[in-house]
Amino acid sequence: MSVSEDRDASTTVQPAAAAAPVADPAPLGLAAFALTTFLLSAVNAHWTSGNSAGSAFLGYALAYGGLAQLLAGMWEFRNRNVFGATAFSSYGAFWIGLFIWIKNAPTATGHDLGWILLAFAIFNTYMLIMSAQINLAVFGVFLTLELTEIFLAIGNFTDGGTGGLSQFGGYLGIITAFVAWYASAAGLANGLNGKIRLPVGKPLI
Numbered sequence: 001m002s003v004s005e006d007r008d009a010s011t012t013v014q015p016a017a018a019a020a021p022v023a024d025p026a027p028l029g030l031a032a033f034a035l036t037t038f039l040l041s042a043v044n045a046h047w048t049s050g051n052s053a054g055s056a057f058l059g060y061a062l063a064y065g066g067l068a069q070l071l072a073g074m075w076e077f078r079n080r081n082v083f084g085a086t087a088f089s090s091y092g093a094f095w096i097g098l099f100i101w102i103k104n105a106p107t108a109t110g111h112d113l114g115w116i117l118l119a120f121a122i123f124n125t126y127m128l129i130m131s132a133q134i135n136l137a138v139f140g141v142f143l144t145l146e147l148t149e150i151f152l153a154i155g156n157f158t159d160g161g162t163g164g165l166s167q168f169g170g171y172l173g174i175i176t177a178f179v180a181w182y183a184s185a186a187g188l189a190n191g192l193n194g195k196i197r198l199p200v201g202k203p204l205i
Contacts, residue, residue: 022078028184029069029076029184030141031180032069034178034180036066041148041172041177042174044161044170045167047170061096068092069092070092070093071092083134086127087127090123111160114161124145128146133205137183137186144179148169148176151168182198186198
């Protein structure tokens, strides 16, 4: 090999190494969503009436349902998962926004929250449709969440969030939380590739 060939070989630009993938952030995002949804839904279902102030979810709305879920969404962007990135980032921002709204608008009416829930129900509708392409567990999360948001929105518009519709929405929210916890546990178990495997079902479409 000539000197010129050696020089050419040494200056050849090598292709950049592919960036290592990050761990699947979905179990974290789902767990953060589930826990905060459970705490708020317990209030809506009147489970906390008489024995708590009903504000236990606020700190977790900011730190866990908000920040941790938003981070999961950012990591989903890193994983090139457009659905997970959109879902976790949006609902992480929802919890952060709800925390800020409650802290800064203590005299707001049920109609204010009704509009927020209606807006997210609209967003959740097309996320529900798209989730049918993933698996049954994820579809179940968005289906129960859709029903929760609809009943809570109607309840806040009609009874200020204190009547039967809102309470029923709270029960639906508790179901949503457990479905999300299951999806989180399944993602964790199946991601470990160990002996414990949890079924998530096939895509519906």
